[in-house]
């Protein structure tokens with residue numbers, strides 16, 4: 001059992017046979033294939049993975065979630081947008097290409113080439129697969145709602161106050177309906 005600090009290497013076969021749990025936290029900087037997300041390197045990556053044997057066919061599987069938040073480029077306004085990226089892991093361990101062919105459709109294969117596999121490789125692969133195809137703001141910062149302070153004019157303090165105060169939001173809604 002591992003909790004908190006994640007191991008660098010995992011032994012997938014052993015973990016699956018024992019019903020092991022890998023949970024804890026790492027950072028984006030520990031995942032080399034995510035190095036392009038230069039503004040997200042210190043972002044925590046939450047990992048919760050269960051290794052076990054499939055109840056029906058005895059297949060060794062790993063399932064759970066890997067999640068983090070990555071700063072991507074909004075495809076509408078080209079400004080940075082922070083995206084929560086959560087990978088739903090549902091993999092079956094396989095040791096050969098033949099086994100991949102025979103795999104039930106509900107599983108994706110994880111080709112295990114060594115008894116000890118680097119955990120980072122699995123985590124970055126799953127996160128890359130879970131990236132949104134197109135990142136956009138829910139509401140782009142350049143399109144401010146009516147009645148809001150123009151950019152640059154208002155201090156951060158003012159906007160923070162507004163967000164925290166539901167009455168201020170109501171008031172501004174009422175104002176915009178006139």
Ligand SMILES: [Zn+2]
Nearest residue numbers: 074077137140
């Ligand atoms: Zn945007």
